[in-house]
Amino acid sequence: MTSADRPIAVSGPIRGRVTAPPSKSVTQRALIAAALAPGRSTLRNPLLSDDPLHLIGGLNLVGIAAKVGGASAARSSDPARSSAAAPVVTVEGRGGEIPATGGAIAVGNAGTAMRFLTALLALGRGDYILDGDARMRQRPIEDLLVALRALGGRAEAVNGNGCPPVRVGGGLRGGSARLRGDKSSQYLSAILLAAPAAGGAVRVEIEGDLVSRPYVDLTIDVMRRFGAEVQASPPGPQARAFAVTPGRAYAPRDLAIEGDYSSASYFFAAAAVTGGRVRVDGLDPKSAQGDARFVTLLEAIGCRVEKGSDSVTVEGGSRLRGLEADCGAMPDIVPTLAVVACFAAGTTRITGVPHLRIKETDRIAALVAEINRLGGDATAEPDGLSIHPRPLRGASIETYNDHRMAMALAVAGLRVPGVVIRNPACVSKSFPQFWTQLDDLVARPA
Numbered sequence: 001m002t003s004a005d006r007p008i009a010v011s012g013p014i015r016g017r018v019t020a021p022p023s024k025s026v027t028q029r030a031l032i033a034a035a036l037a038p039g040r041s042t043l044r045n046p047l048l049s050d051d052p053l054h055l056i057g058g059l060n061l062v063g064i065a066a067k068v069g070g071a072s073a074a075r076s077s078d079p080a081r082s083s084a085a086a087p088v089v090t091v092e093g094r095g096g097e098i099p100a101t102g103g104a105i106a107v108g109n110a111g112t113a114m115r116f117l118t119a120l121l122a123l124g125r126g127d128y129i130l131d132g133d134a135r136m137r138q139r140p141i142e143d144l145l146v147a148l149r150a151l152g153g154r155a156e157a158v159n160g161n162g163c164p165p166v167r168v169g170g171g172l173r174g175g176s177a178r179l180r181g182d183k184s185s186q187y188l189s190a191i192l193l194a195a196p197a198a199g200g201a202v203r204v205e206i207e208g209d210l211v212s213r214p215y216v217d218l219t220i221d222v223m224r225r226f227g228a229e230v231q232a233s234p235p236g237p238q239a240r241a242f243a244v245t246p247g248r249a250y251a252p253r254d255l256a257i258e259g260d261y262s263s264a265s266y267f268f269a270a271a272a273v274t275g276g277r278v279r280v281d282g283l284d285p286k287s288a289q290g291d292a293r294f295v296t297l298l299e300a301i302g303c304r305v306e307k308g309s310d311s312v313t314v315e316g317g318s319r320l321r322g323l324e325a326d327c328g329a330m331p332d333i334v335p336t337l338a339v340v341a342c343f344a345a346g347t348t349r350i351t352g353v354p355h356l357r358i359k360e361t362d363r364i365a366a367l368v369a370e371i372n373r374l375g376g377d378a379t380a381e382p383d384g385l386s387i388h389p390r391p392l393r394g395a396s397i398e399t400y401n402d403h404r405m406a407m408a409l410a411v412a413g414l415r416v417p418g419v420v421i422r423n424p425a426c427v428s429k430s431f432p433q434f435w436t437q438l439d440d441l442v443a444r445p446a
Contacts, residue, residue: 008413063099096197174200214290328352394418
């Protein structure tokens with residue numbers, strides 16, 4: 001163990017109350033809509049973790065001023081959500097104009113920022129290069145580039161391999177594009193977010209099944225909050241085409257960012273595996289976030305769930321049971337669910353998530369490796385993984401520089417002595433205050 005590693009202290013039943021950090025998904029969608037609106041928008045209590053900060057930096061580099069005020073990134077998940085010290089981002093939108101005529105932007109391993117900025121900068125008349133870290137250069141983006149070319153933009157993978165770095169620009173005239181739906185819903189979200197600023201109507205037809213559909217619904221919800229409209233046909237969850245017509249451009253807004261269900265999942269899981277009770281404040285029970293459905297899976301496993309007007313409480317049951325879960329609509333909670341499954345009676349099979357192989361790491365392979373390192377029995381499957389519970393033991397856990405691996409597997413350490421998380425700082429990608437909030441929760445007397 002090195003000084004940078006983080007040992008996890010075993011806990012009894014956890015009982016307490018925490019506040020969810022702001023939603024990363026809503027923050028980033030709102031940043032794009034605000035950038036394309038004409039005039040000043042104010043985002044209140046946005047998430048200021050690594051990923052949104054990369055996106056903010058990219059906007060500033062191309063001349064769209066996005067200013068952080070009210071608090072530093074370190075306080076972006078402060079429980080005092082209504083405090084005057086809560087963070088604020090003001091965005092001086094340019095009504096679809098990209099002021100800079102060119103530029104180079106680095107986004108690290110921020111996949112959402114890479115995809116959203118690729119579509120946004122395709123609106124510009126200049127020449128823009130977007131790049132990332134070594135893992136980002138392995139993550140596919142060609143499907144998005146093909147669609148942007150069909151809509152009139154210049155969009156290419158610089159190295160000819162369908163992965164970043166990418167070169168975009170030339171403006172989007174509108175038209176029709178086809179997009180495979182089996183890799184990432186972010187390709188569709190990126191095009192829809194940029195579409196109100198295109199020269200003409202934009203229509204995107206989906207080929208195959210659309211993974212993570214709730215994230216597209218979240219995109220459409222944020223767009224509507226900023227005055228734009230998306231027509232889905234047929235209406236409802238079976239939609240195969242999405243259209244944005246001229247005449248409903250974005251308008252500036254003052255928007256408060258809701259709490260993040262993905263980040264809340266770790267505290268719900270802590271209650272589940274320790275037999276405790278945790279209330280998470282700042283959550284909208286009617287949220288469009290796909291990961292809001294995680295608590296339904298916890299109910300099926302054997303937990304009790306209570307929903308308030310702005311909070312959700314989970315209480316662990318006396319005996320957890322395995323289940324079969326199609327998580328195609330909520331892939332980000334798969335690491336959390338897999339850890340809870342390690343403490344259930346009976347096999348759990350998680351399906352519908354082959355696209356986890358192209359996340360910050362290959363999450364299917366990583367979860368199997370680390371659960372087995374703990375003495376568990378996990379098996380990779382073509383579209384997910386299965387977990388067969390057996391007694392666990394302590395181990396030093398590799399995180400693969402993946403924030404969700406670090407936070408999910410920390411939950412296992414609340415029950416299993418000797419769990420150590422390597423590279424715990426990787427949680428800064430989405431939840432900078434995770435370790436502080438977890439420590440505070442565990443330290444509270446039952």
